[in-house]
Amino acid sequence: MATTTIANISGQNYIGNKLSVTGKITYKTYNPELQEENSIPFYEASDNEINEAVSLASKAFDSYKTFSGKKKAEFLNKIADEILNLGDALVTTYCSETGLPEGRAVGERTRTIFQLRSFAELVSSGSWVEASIDTGNPDRTPMPKPDLRRMNIPLGPIVVFGASNFPLAYSTAGGDTAAALAAGCPVIVKSHPMHAGTGELVASAIIKAAKETGMPDGVFSNLNSSGIEVGQKLAEHAQIKAIGFTGSIKGGRALFDIASRRKTPIPVFAEMGSINPVIVLPDALKTRGEELAKTYANSITLGTGQFCTNPGLILGIESDALDNFINHLSDEIVKINPTCMLHPQIKKAYHLNKEKILSEKQVSIKTTYKQDIANENYASQTLATVSGEDFIQNANLHEEVFGPFSLIVKCKDKGELEKAISSLDGQLTGTILGNNLEISEYNYLLSLLNNKVGRIIFNGVPTGVEVCPSMVHGGPYPSSTDSRFSAVGTSSIKRWVRPFSYQNWPNELLPDELKNENSLGILRLVNNKLTDQPI
Ligand code: NAP
Numbered sequence: 001m002a003t004t005t006i007a008n009i010s011g012q013n014y015i016g017n018k019l020s021v022t023g024k025i026t027y028k029t030y031n032p033e034l035q036e037e038n039s040i041p042f043y044e045a046s047d048n049e050i051n052e053a054v055s056l057a058s059k060a061f062d063s064y065k066t067f068s069g070k071k072k073a074e075f076l077n078k079i080a081d082e083i084l085n086l087g088d089a090l091v092t093t094y095c096s097e098t099g100l101p102e103g104r105a106v107g108e109r110t111r112t113i114f115q116l117r118s119f120a121e122l123v124s125s126g127s128w129v130e131a132s133i134d135t136g137n138p139d140r141t142p143m144p145k146p147d148l149r150r151m152n153i154p155l156g157p158i159v160v161f162g163a164s165n166f167p168l169a170y171s172t173a174g175g176d177t178a179a180a181l182a183a184g185c186p187v188i189v190k191s192h193p194m195h196a197g198t199g200e201l202v203a204s205a206i207i208k209a210a211k212e213t214g215m216p217d218g219v220f221s222n223l224n225s226s227g228i229e230v231g232q233k234l235a236e237h238a239q240i241k242a243i244g245f246t247g248s249i250k251g252g253r254a255l256f257d258i259a260s261r262r263k264t265p266i267p268v269f270a271e272m273g274s275i276n277p278v279i280v281l282p283d284a285l286k287t288r289g290e291e292l293a294k295t296y297a298n299s300i301t302l303g304t305g306q307f308c309t310n311p312g313l314i315l316g317i318e319s320d321a322l323d324n325f326i327n328h329l330s331d332e333i334v335k336i337n338p339t340c341m342l343h344p345q346i347k348k349a350y351h352l353n354k355e356k357i358l359s360e361k362q363v364s365i366k367t368t369y370k371q372d373i374a375n376e377n378y379a380s381q382t383l384a385t386v387s388g389e390d391f392i393q394n395a396n397l398h399e400e401v402f403g404p405f406s407l408i409v410k411c412k413d414k415g416e417l418e419k420a421i422s423s424l425d426g427q428l429t430g431t432i433l434g435n436n437l438e439i440s441e442y443n444y445l446l447s448l449l450n451n452k453v454g455r456i457i458f459n460g461v462p463t464g465v466e467v468c469p470s471m472v473h474g475g476p477y478p479s480s481t482d483s484r485f486s487a488v489g490t491s492s493i494k495r496w497v498r499p500f501s502y503q504n505w506p507n508e509l510l511p512d513e514l515k516n517e518n519s520l521g522i523l524r525l526v527n528n529k530l531t532d533q534p535i
Contacts, residue, residue: 009093009200023043027044031097033096033375042196063216075181075210083113135147150500157186242268245268256481273400281438282321283438330367336381362386381405384407388411418445421452428453428462428475428480468489468490
């Protein structure tokens with residue numbers, strides 16, 4: 001097989017600050033655009049390297065957890081600087097390992113930098129610890145009231161599983177890593193095998209930043225592996241305190257089960273599959289059907305459909321307007337040139353999962369891109385239709401097809417549309433395309449949809465996830481393992497902390513966040529009132 005050389009990458013593991021290779025198993029990444037392997041072999045982490053990384057992380061935690069917000073912010077900002085300093089090598093490597101275009105690589109890098117700097121700002125200003133103080137009253141009868149002061153403290157070493165579809169923003173220095181480091185938790189990344197070179201380059205930037213800002217050795221490690229064993233050993237390791245994961249339901253659930261079976265179970269925050277239902281209401285179809293069709297053709301094919309928020313399911317009520325919309329959507333979607341998928345395995349999974357749905361006898365193919373595609377890693381976009389009744393009865397039709405595919409459900413009336421929504425599993429997003437006036441007629445439908453999703457979108461597309469404090473990227477199982485948390489935005493830091501109370505503790509021995517003087521000037525809940533004033 002032909003090979004391509006990518007940037008100067010060692011193929012080794014980062015065990016804390018040092019590059020290490022003690023294992024014998026190697027693997028290579030793959031360039032799906034050129035249909036050939038990249039040249040550099042990556043060394044899978046050995047058991048010794050796994051143990052050393054965990055032990056270093058555990059030791060690093062003792063000091064790292066005590067670092068001020070300002071010091072952690074300096075580290076996070078330095079990581080961002082060092083990622084930018086990687087320059088074109090990072091972009092070239094990213095493209096050579098994913099088949100994604102340069103514009104996407106640059107855009108994702110910008111997002112990654114923004115995330116790191118957002119967390120730096122969050123911990124630098126400090127109020128994120130949610131300090132709460134209830135001052136004591138020794139004269140209270142019949143019992144004196146104790147002085148209680150609570151704040152969030154970090155959990156300990158975290159394992160992050162990088163996502164195949166976000167090699168930068170949800171991998172090595174992505175959202176999970178940035179949030180955990182901001183919280184005060186050392187991170188061990190189980191690098192995604194499909195973009196191990198991109199992962200190593202980013203890891204080198206993190207290690208450089210750690211050294212330059214005086215972080216303890218072991219605050220970050222990056223482990224390679226081409227199979228599931230390294231990840232499983234990390235999840236089983238007694239000194240690991242939580243897991244962050246983005247990927248398939250199968251992988252996320254397996255890690256969740258391992259973590260639950262441990263002698264000391266730990267939380268797994270897995271962001272997994274979603275088909276992101278889109279409900280098209282009748283008036284909107286009548287007035288804007290053509291425009292919506294164009295918008296959705298682009299959304300379904302964006303990033304070759306490889307987004308967890310891809311609109312994989314469109315539901316409407318049978319009418320001429322719905323048929324027109326479907327026809328326009330079909331016309332528009334085949335005008336778009338097919339693009340490359342991340343890896344032959346993901347392409348294979350797309351094909352198999354799509355065929356599984358298309359082989360159900362009640363499903364009709366509406367359209368599929370038919371022209372010859374020279375590269376077998378390119379995906380042909382496809383739309384299919386099914387009746388509301390058949391959709392409700394056949395749970396196989398509710399499965400995610402990761403790629404540029406959408407199933408359109410034609411319900412006979414509002415009641416059937418409500419039943420179809422009720423039959424769904426948990427989802428990351430739900431979208432309503434409607435005119436303002438007709439929305440009020442669908443109150444019950446909206447209430448059903450609220451039960452199923454983490455974010456509800458009005459007249460937009462679910463693809464495109466804004467990074468900001470009010471974003472919720474998570475939802476009822478199986479879209480995520482814990483719907484109380486978001487994997488995107490600064491609120492995602494809450495996954496890596498636990499609340500901790502000091503009772504009757506001398507002021508001078510309290511952390512700065514809880515001392516009377518409030519020298520940090522953070523917002524605190526003092527005797528039930530939010531204030532930044534001293535006590
Ligand atoms: P994946 O197969 O779930 O793998 C993600 C990571 O988890 C990889 O590092 C993998 O390790 C590890 N892993 C998987 N199963 C594991 C297990 N049983 N025990 C321990 N570790 C395990 O996801 P992927 O490689 O990103 O893509 C495969 C499929 O996942 C896609 O075709 C798509 O269907 C789905 N996916 C969904 C989303 C989404 O957001 N909904 C995002 C990405 C992918 P190894 O690779 O080393 O085996």
